[in-house]
Amino acid sequence: MTDLLAGPGRAAGTRAGMGVLLGVDVGTTGVKVAAFGLDGPTRHVEVCEYPLLEPAPGHQVQDPAVLVAAVLSAVARCVAVVGRDAVVGVSLSTAMHGLVGVAADGARVTPLLTWADGRAAGVVAELRADGVAAELHRVTGTPVHPMSPLVKLAWLRRHEAAGTGRVTRWLDLKALVVAALTGVAVTDLSSASGSGMLDMATGRWSPLALQIAGVSSDRLPPVLPPTHALPLSAAAASSTGLRAGTPVVLGAADGPLGNVGTGAVAPCSLALSLGTSGAVRMVVTEPPRDLDPALFCYALDEGSWVVGGAVSNGGIVARWVGRTLMGQGSPGGTGDGTGDPTVSDAAVLALAATAPPGSDGLVMLPYLLPERSPLWDADLTGAYLGLRRRHTAAHLARAALEGVAMQLGLIASRVDAVHPVQDVTATGGTLRSPLWRHLVTAALGRPMAVVGAAEGTARGAAAVGLVGLGLAAGLGEALDLLRDPLASSQPVHPEPELVAAAVATRSRTGELLAALDVARGLFPAP
Template sequence: MAPDRRVILGIDVGSTAVRATAFAVDGTGRHQAVREYPLLEPAPGWQVQEPDVLVAATLAATAACVADTAGAEVVALALSAARHGLIGLDATLTPVTPLLTGRDSRSSEAARELRASGQSRELHRLTGTPVRPMSPLCKLLWFARHEPRLCAATRWWVDLKDYLLHRLTGTMVTELSAASGTGLFDVRRREWSRTILDLAGVSESQLPSVLPTTAVLRLSAAVGRAVGLPSGTPVVVGAGSGPSGSLGAGAIDRTVGLLTLGATGAVRTVVAAPLVDPDESFCCGALTEDAWVVGGAVRNGGDVVRWAARTLAPDLAPSPGDDGETPALLDLAERVAPGSDGLVMLPYLLPDQGTDEVAGPPGALLGLRAAHSRGHLARAAVEGVCLQLGELCDRLAALTPVDDVRLAGATFRSPLWRAVMAAVLGRPARVVGATDDATLGAAALGLFAIGEAADLREAVTRLAPQCADTDPVPVDPALAATYRGLRTKLPALVSLACRTGEILAETTVGLSARARP
C-alpha cells in the first residue's frame, strides 16, 4: 500500500509566537515553523499587539511549514488562538485599535466596579468568564468610558481569531470557543446576551455570528498564493489555545486534570456542559458543543525561577538559545533539603490572574536567614510555584471530580520540578509531553471536522501515535509530608504578606505626600 502523503496544518497563534505544524495524516511525522512577534506595553498595564503583525507572522509560518512538507497534499488548515483579546474594526474592516490581549489590565477599575456592585456573580454565571481585566466585556466598558469617539467609529468588535479568519477566508465570523471567552456570550443559551451587550454599550450587529468550532471555511485565492496552497483549501475555524492544548495533550477524559507549566501555569479539565464555579475564579470555554474546558491560570510559573537566575545568579542564567531553561541553578536547588530550610517564597512577582494590577498578594521571601544560599532561593521559588498550582488543583477538584493529573509543559523537563509537583499533589502524575501542544489539538479538531476521524481521541492518536503516557512520577512520602505541612500554613502566610504590602503602601504614600513641596 502506498504511504499516505497527506498532511493537516495545525496553527496556534499565541501571546508571543505563532506555531504552524504540519502533521502527517497517518502519524508518520511532522514539520513545524515558528514566527515570533513582540508584546507591546505603551502604558503601564497595557499589553497590546498590532493585528496585522500577527497576520503577517501567521502567513509566514504557514508558508514555511507548507514549503517543508515537500509537496504533500494539505487537506486542511485548522486554527487555534489565544482567547480574551479584543480588536475594534471600522466599516472597511481595518483595525482602529491594537489587539488588547488577555494580559491587558487597563480595565481593572471597570472589573472592580462590577464586583463591588454585585453584578459579577450573575455575569459569570451567564458567561462562564470571570469578571476580570482580561475579559473583553471589561475592555469594552473601558473604551466606552475613555474612548467614546473611537467607539462610535467602530463597526465590529472581534477576537484575535475572528480577525485571522477574516484575513484568511474573507468571512467575518467567530466560533463557540472564542465567543465563550468574551464575557458577552450566554454559554447555556449559546447566543450573545442582550442584557450584557446593553451593559457593554454594543449591539449584536457589531459582533460576528457564532459558528461551531468544527465549521469549515475556505482559503481565499490571495492567501493561497501567499502561502503556497490552492484556493479553497479547507480552513477549520477551531478553538482557543487552552481547549486546543487540552486536546493536544490527550487530556479530554472527564476526570483527567491537565496541569501545564511554562512561563505561566494553568490547570484544566474537560466537562460535558458549561460549568461555573461559585468563587468566580475559573473560566469555562468550549472545545466542541459537548466538550467544555474549565480551569484557571497563574501568571507566575517557570518564569519565577528564570527571574531568580537573572536577579540572584546571573552567572548561572541561561544563555540565548537555551529555551529559557535554568539547569545550573536547578542543580543547586536539588542539593537543598525539601522545605528550603525554612525559606518560603510567595511567587507573586506579577499580580496573578484573577486579581487586579493593584490588588492581590505581593511576592515575598519569608524566613530568610544568612545561612540561605542561592540554591535555597531557587528551591523556594520552585516550591512556591508548585504550592500555588496545588491550591488551584484542589479548587478544581472541589468543582468537578479529578482522579488523574497529567503534567505538560517545557518546565517539567526538569526532574526537580516533576518531583516537587507530584509531591505537592500527593499522588503520582504522568508527564504527557514537552508541552500542551495546541497545534496538535488544532490539527486533531480539524481532522475530526473534515470527517477523517470518528472522534477527537481517534484524531489525536492518528496524528501522534508516539505520544503514549509515560510512567507516573513517583511521590516521595517524606517530600509529600513536608509540603502538606507548608500548604496548611500557606493561607496565613499569604494574608500576612497582603497586610505587609498594605502597610508598606500606606507608608510610601505618606512619605510621598510629606516630600511634596
C-alpha cells in the same frame, strides 16, 4: 453541529498515509505549526516567536501585524518542508481573551489587548462592588477579571473613546487569524465563550454583558461551530505556499484544546499546561450547576465544556528571576540589568536546584502579572514571605518555582471537587525541565504523565480539524489517527520529600499571610 465527543466509528475515506493536517497554535508569545501525518508520526514542527509589549504600566499588548506575519511565516516554513500537496487542511487554536478593534475597511485601529493586559482592574472592582460580577460569572462562565474582553471593552469606552472612534468591529484573536487566512472575520463557539459576553445556556451574546461592555452584537464577530471550515484566500495562499481553497477549520480556544491534545477528554481526566502561563482543566458534559468562583467554564463545543483555572504567572516567573537576579547588572553581573533571558532560563533552573525543597521556609507569591485563578484578583501583587538573612539567590529562585507549582495545586484541588480526578496529563515547554516536573507533581500530590510539546493544543486543533473535514467521526478516532506510535509520555511520580515540602509551603503561606495581616495594625491608614 458535529459532536466532537462522538463514539468510535471509522469515517468514510479515512486511511493511513493520506497526507498531513496542519495544527496551528497561536499563543501568547509565539505560534507553533505542527504537521500531523494521518499515518501517525508528526512530520514537522515550526515555531515563530513574537514579543509581548508593555507600552505603559499594566498594558500587555501585541502588534497584530507582527503576529499575523509570524503565523503566515510559520505556516509557509512548514509547508516548504512537507509539501503543499500533502496538506489536506489547516485547523486553528488561539489564545483566549484577546481583543482588537478594526475599522470598516479592515484596518486595525488598536493593538491586540492580550489576556495579560491589566488596565481594566478598576472596572472589575466596580462590578464586584455592585454585585454584578457574580451574575456575569454565573451566566457566562468567565470570571470578571481584567483579562476578559468584556471589561476591556468597558474600560476602552470610558478611557479611550476618542482613540477607538474608528472601530466598527471588535475581534478576538481567533477572528483576527481567521480573517488573515480566509478574508472572513468570524470566531468559534469555544473562543467566544471566553469573552465574558457569551451566555452559556443559549450560546448567544448575553444582553447583560453587552450592556456593560457598551457594544451591540453586530459589532462582534459571528460565532460558528469549531468544526466549521472556510477556504484559504488567494492572498494567504500566496503567503503560505498552500493552495487557494485549502480548508481552514476554525478549531477552538487553546485552553479546551489543551485537553483534547493531551487526550484528557473524560470527566475524570485532568489536563495541566505550563508555559508562559499555566492552566488546569477538565472536560465535563455540562456546566456545573453552582460554578465555584475560583473556576472558569468554557465551551469546547455545544455538548462539552471545560472547567478549571488559569494562572497568569507560569514560566514567565522564572524568566523574571533570571532577568532580575541573574541578568547583567544583578549581583555578579556586569551590565545594565536587562539580562539575557534566553540564557538565564536555564541558569535559573540550575540555581534553584541547589536550594533545598521548601526553600528553607521562604515563600513566593508569584503575582507578577495580574493573577487569575484561584482568587481572580488582579490587584494582588507578588511578594516574598518569610525572608531571612540566611536566604540566598538560590532560595529566591526555588521559591519562585515552588510558588507557581503551589498555585497549580490549589486549582487542581478545586477541580477535583467538581469531579474526582483519576489521572493527570501535562504538556508545555516549561515541563521539559525535570525540576519543574517534579515540583508540579509534588504540588498535585499525584502521578502526572508529561507528553511532548506537539501533543498539546496544536494536536488538539488538528483533532478538531479532522472531525470538521469528515476524516474522523469524533475526537477519539481523530486522536487515534494523530497518535505517533513512537511517542511516549514521561510518567512522573511524586517524591515524598518534595510532597512534604509542598504541603509545608502551602501551610506556611497561610501562616505568613495571617501574620502579615496582624502586622498591618502597626501601619494605620493615613
